[in-house]
Amino acid sequence: MKARLDLLHQPPSSQITQQAVSLFQQHGALWLENVFSREVIEMLRKSFQKRFEKTSRSDLVKRGALVGDQRYMLTLDIKGKFNHPEVYANDRLMPLLTGLLSPNLRIASFGCVTALPGAEDQSIHIDHPPLFEATPHLTDNIPPYALTMVVPLVDIDERTGTTAIWEGSHKQSDDPNNADRFELLDRLMEKPDYSAAAKPLPRQGDVYLMDYRVIHGGLANRSQIDRPILYVVYSRPWFRDGFNFGKQPSVSISAKQLRKVPKRFRQMFR
Numbered sequence: 001m002k003a004r005l006d007l008l009h010q011p012p013s014s015q016i017t018q019q020a021v022s023l024f025q026q027h028g029a030l031w032l033e034n035v036f037s038r039e040v041i042e043m044l045r046k047s048f049q050k051r052f053e054k055t056s057r058s059d060l061v062k063r064g065a066l067v068g069d070q071r072y073m074l075t076l077d078i079k080g081k082f083n084h085p086e087v088y089a090n091d092r093l094m095p096l097l098t099g100l101l102s103p104n105l106r107i108a109s110f111g112c113v114t115a116l117p118g119a120e121d122q123s124i125h126i127d128h129p130p131l132f133e134a135t136p137h138l139t140d141n142i143p144p145y146a147l148t149m150v151v152p153l154v155d156i157d158e159r160t161g162t163t164a165i166w167e168g169s170h171k172q173s174d175d176p177n178n179a180d181r182f183e184l185l186d187r188l189m190e191k192p193d194y195s196a197a198a199k200p201l202p203r204q205g206d207v208y209l210m211d212y213r214v215i216h217g218g219l220a221n222r223s224q225i226d227r228p229i230l231y232v233v234y235s236r237p238w239f240r241d242g243f244n245f246g247k248q249p250s251v252s253i254s255a256k257q258l259r260k261v262p263k264r265f266r267q268m269f270r
Contacts, residue, residue, distance in 0.1 A: 001198040002167055003027035017095045024100060025144075028170030028214035031200045033206050035092050036151070041204040043067070045153035048112050048228055064247030069092035071218065073197040075111040082209040087233055089265050093149070098232050100144050107268045108146055108235040109250035114228040115161065115221040115260050118259050120219035124164070124188040128243050129138045136182060139213065140172040146212040146235035153228045155203045163208070164197035170213035185215050234240035
């Protein structure tokens, strides 16, 4: 993956933050190493696994959680290990997130996607239709309005599969020799070809960020273990995702749990 930085568990300097902002704006995606400790991620994995195992597959389907072959998206109740600023407002990431979006950014959705062993490739897609349907390329020319932070809860390798990302596909290219990005998406949806895609292999503690406009798709899980990833979508305050959440909420946090959120972060959940 071309856009990649190692944060080494330290709050980034303004220079590193600006470098990260520039890389993300250029590529529409960014792999950040060593954001969390492995211990924190392992605690989140165990907490999620307990919740996931208590939910039947039929109930997940009723909730609209099936998002591909043996692949489930579950909105998480923000409580326990998940209701902690290190998870949703990590100090190594907030300067980058606010630099890309807004100091008044919101959490647009919060959940987990699990690809079970044997899950096939997900359909190649973008996460949201163009904001301006009649003139879709207008959306290409604005700054990011939402991005997804992907936090793998297990080590990712070729067997577990990862997310294939077409770096740079979040905007229309100025090069007339490059395909229109919507034509590229149509072609990939009809006949998947991963030869030009980046395939990050993050370890526990790494994250990768994806612009809501970038073309991507989850790859098959050929391993013998589940592949759960925590996702947090951050957005500008005016954006609401009514496209991906019909039967289940995009964010689930009770009034009691919201009171546990430090006051300076509560606006992120409103």
